[in-house]
Amino acid sequence: MTMRSFVLTVLAASSVAAAHAQLPSLLDRDLFFGDPEILAAQISPDGMYIAFLRPYKGTRNIWVKRTEDPFSAARPITQQTKRPVSMYFWSRDAKYLLFVQDQGGDENFNVYAVDPAGGKKGAIPDARNLTDVKGVRAEIIDVPRTDPAVIYVGLNDRDKAWHDLYRVNIATGERTLVRKNTDRIATWVFDNTGQLRLALRSARNGDTEFLRADSDSFHQIYSCTLFEQCRAFQFHKDGKRVYIASNHGSGNLVRLSLLDVENGHEEQVESDPMKRVDLSDAQFSDVNDELLLTSYEDDKPRHYFRDKSVEADYKLLLSKVGGKEISPVSKTKNERKWLVSAWSDTEPGETYLFDRDTKKLTFEYRIREKLPRESLSKKQPIRYESSDGREIPAYLTIPNGVQPKNLPVIVFPHGGPWGRDVWRYDNMSQFFANRGYAVLQPNFRASVGFGKDFLNAGNGQWGRKMQDDITWGVKYLIRKGIADPKRIGIMGGSYGGYATLAGVAFTPDLYAAAVAVAAPVNLITLLGTIPPYWEAGRTELYSRMANPNTPEGKALLEAESPLNSASKIKTPLMVVQGANDPRVKQAEAEQIVIALRDRGFPVEYLLAPDEGHGYARPVNNMAMMMASEKFLAAHLGGRYQEGGAPEVVQRLKEITVDPKTVVLAKTKAQ
Numbered sequence: 001m002t003m004r005s006f007v008l009t010v011l012a013a014s015s016v017a018a019a020h021a022q023l024p025s026l027l028d029r030d031l032f033f034g035d036p037e038i039l040a041a042q043i044s045p046d047g048m049y050i051a052f053l054r055p056y057k058g059t060r061n062i063w064v065k066r067t068e069d070p071f072s073a074a075r076p077i078t079q080q081t082k083r084p085v086s087m088y089f090w091s092r093d094a095k096y097l098l099f100v101q102d103q104g105g106d107e108n109f110n111v112y113a114v115d116p117a118g119g120k121k122g123a124i125p126d127a128r129n130l131t132d133v134k135g136v137r138a139e140i141i142d143v144p145r146t147d148p149a150v151i152y153v154g155l156n157d158r159d160k161a162w163h164d165l166y167r168v169n170i171a172t173g174e175r176t177l178v179r180k181n182t183d184r185i186a187t188w189v190f191d192n193t194g195q196l197r198l199a200l201r202s203a204r205n206g207d208t209e210f211l212r213a214d215s216d217s218f219h220q221i222y223s224c225t226l227f228e229q230c231r232a233f234q235f236h237k238d239g240k241r242v243y244i245a246s247n248h249g250s251g252n253l254v255r256l257s258l259l260d261v262e263n264g265h266e267e268q269v270e271s272d273p274m275k276r277v278d279l280s281d282a283q284f285s286d287v288n289d290e291l292l293l294t295s296y297e298d299d300k301p302r303h304y305f306r307d308k309s310v311e312a313d314y315k316l317l318l319s320k321v322g323g324k325e326i327s328p329v330s331k332t333k334n335e336r337k338w339l340v341s342a343w344s345d346t347e348p349g350e351t352y353l354f355d356r357d358t359k360k361l362t363f364e365y366r367i368r369e370k371l372p373r374e375s376l377s378k379k380q381p382i383r384y385e386s387s388d389g390r391e392i393p394a395y396l397t398i399p400n401g402v403q404p405k406n407l408p409v410i411v412f413p414h415g416g417p418w419g420r421d422v423w424r425y426d427n428m429s430q431f432f433a434n435r436g437y438a439v440l441q442p443n444f445r446a447s448v449g450f451g452k453d454f455l456n457a458g459n460g461q462w463g464r465k466m467q468d469d470i471t472w473g474v475k476y477l478i479r480k481g482i483a484d485p486k487r488i489g490i491m492g493g494s495y496g497g498y499a500t501l502a503g504v505a506f507t508p509d510l511y512a513a514a515v516a517v518a519a520p521v522n523l524i525t526l527l528g529t530i531p532p533y534w535e536a537g538r539t540e541l542y543s544r545m546a547n548p549n550t551p552e553g554k555a556l557l558e559a560e561s562p563l564n565s566a567s568k569i570k571t572p573l574m575v576v577q578g579a580n581d582p583r584v585k586q587a588e589a590e591q592i593v594i595a596l597r598d599r600g601f602p603v604e605y606l607l608a609p610d611e612g613h614g615y616a617r618p619v620n621n622m623a624m625m626m627a628s629e630k631f632l633a634a635h636l637g638g639r640y641q642e643g644g645a646p647e648v649v650q651r652l653k654e655i656t657v658d659p660k661t662v663v664l665a666k667t668k669a670q
Contacts, residue, residue, distance in 0.1 A: 027372070027431075039053040043353070046332065053088075064097075083105075095170075106582055106612055110132060110136075113130055128173060131155060132173075185202075224248040253276075255272075273304065339351060343424060344424070376430050379395050396438065397430070408436060408483075409438045409482070415493055435632075486512060487512055506568075524554065530583070563591050574604040581613045582612060593659050605656070605662065607655055622645070
């Protein structure tokens, strides 16, 4: 080493050390990725109880307490041991709690019901499987207000690609077939009296067709093309019209409309008053079926109120929670008591009980209570130009306590790709900001919410313009002096995992480290192994990506597949996969591992045998984050927390695979 290079190395190390000294204290990764102490509270329709999620014997389960009692008085009412409960809800009459569960991440969900008052004294009641059919995926369709004893579910027991509609008695589990799905129905829509009124069909050409569901037939009343969006919300109180979100026709943005079910006439209710983004949500009263408010997910969320009393209460709540955003969590049947969440980019969520009559606001709990908010980092909306001049909206998180200059950066492309990042707290950006990284989250073209022109600009652009939108974000940070060009990493899951591999394969000099989670590597095999219940979206996948059954489509997909450019990869890489993933098969991950192994290029590989598309079990997620943190720190110079809980350290040993031993035996590529 020359004297000059020695001096430069010492100066660089000193600069990193100085930046680290300005950061808040290193926070335990468990504070970000461990199971929250309390999560996802729901007040019962009668207001008597609050249910919530909390670990029980190491696995997240449902607990219940009386509304006025402290959380310490709660008791568990489920005892799942293998998979955490992630979503649940009260039946309309508050007699049952219902939740969905799959096996090891295979996404064959079943619907379970549990009686919170059941079980012997002191014992946890048994949860009953209402859709107990092996290898079948259940979908909850409707929970009618007029008949709280039943729910409507879809089951693909007869045809794996399409869900027949069943009426299920919650108390007995008795299932009654309502409509056999022989017409490519993707969604069933009930009116406010619990009557089936509409079916949304996925036509073979990719169009979405609104069908009026008469007693023994369907009649088309509306449609939108493959490259448009339309969906139903709920029926108007007149019972003749249904609220829909649509950008059918000449308009670019998704608007709120009323659709006449008899004649298909559309009447626009509202589009974004600022003409910037799609309608993201509309909320309605279950008491009188009135439209309460509309929401738009811009750089930050915006709301427009139709009900003056709701608006007044919303403003009152804002004044009481210190400028945080407010979101409803659940309501009693009469809507006089609300559970609300107050949140921001640096606040995971404070949950309050609000009495609309007395205006009393009662603090209930704070998600991740032990996480010090003062150590978290602000998430700022930014915009930059891509390779063709298109403006790309994104979010940038700068580590708290340091100047935005010459920082290591991690780029996090979102999954989907037809999704988007939003302004709010998220574990990944905050965790890595605490480790000293600036975090870029780009909403590349094909992201939803910015109009159909922006969405459709991504058609045929996997690894191309969509990847440019990510690459040019990195260039923007370098040009602004924010990013150290030699310390840029990329990490993502699902499509974000694909973008990670595309980044290191197609721009091999840009990134210094990469972590790809559940990442498609070969777009031909990806499309050849999509789950049967994705049949409704097959035409859209072929149209937005490319059709593998045509010569030109196959050629495009092959060119866009990182596997076929594996010889160009020179970036240190970690691959993370779940063995039961039904979307991105294990063989996808192993194709790239084998390709890199065969050319003697080092790659790290984590494979969880009890996970699907992402790591749901906290012990697995913590193990992955421990490995990713250490891997990225070694190549990018960020901070790293040594060690971890013994069970996490052991789990990491169990899921770490020697790439030299990998063969495509159990899940062959097709």
